[in-house]
Amino acid sequence: MSFVEFMTKGDDSMNLPTVNQSKAKLVQQRIAESNYASEFYREIVEMIHTFEIELDSEHEIGVRLVSFGQAVQFHVDHLGYYNPSLIKFKGTLDNGSRVELIQHVNQISFLLMALPKQVKSQPAKRIGFKLLEEKIEKESYVEGSHETETV
Template sequence: MDLNENKNDVPEPVNTPGQSPASELYRHLKKRAEEFDKKLDGGQCVGVRLIPAGQSVTFQVTALGYCDPNLIIFGGITENGLEVQLLQHVSQLNFLLMAMPRANPKEPKIPLGFIQ
């Protein structure tokens, strides 16, 4: 499965004049994730571990977007190869950036998919 082919499934960011919590959070997340990614070796990629309602979900981040005033959108691939898309209200955002093994380390590393 080509991880880049699903990157555009995350909606383009939508700004609402005068309201910007999601876009501000998006810029902060982007900066942190890119800094984290620079520290990883060639066999690793940026992953996210979410712990909603006592469960744990881990996936490689392939896309990140937002919809102002309060929605952050993550796209990615789980460790089992399943495509996921998480829509998260900014007030409930709580996740862990983590290094995870790349599914195909012999193929070129897929850059983080930030939609601006």
């Protein structure tokens, strides 16, 4: 029996109330949406913004990923998601190679870190503030996908 069927059928033996089917579907949808990549994205944006506030002018945001016994760290310049379940990080390794990580929200695990800025003659990149502004603008609806890139 599905959640909607259970909630709309009622059960006299347990004295459970009968719920309108459309309300039950709405509750089920909200529960599902709370696990969308867009929700994880929002949390990650806030974490990045908070972390970047503490950085000095010589450092920028980076991440370290550990999987299969290997560690990879890179400078982050792009963050996105694809609902219902994928998060995407794009960035650059210290040697200049471009990297992109697309990972399921159930598998995501990373360490935010301060990395020396890559271009010494330019200001350190900050993506958290830009991501936070875009998050606030888009909070009125649930998006299917979203990507942000800094220059």
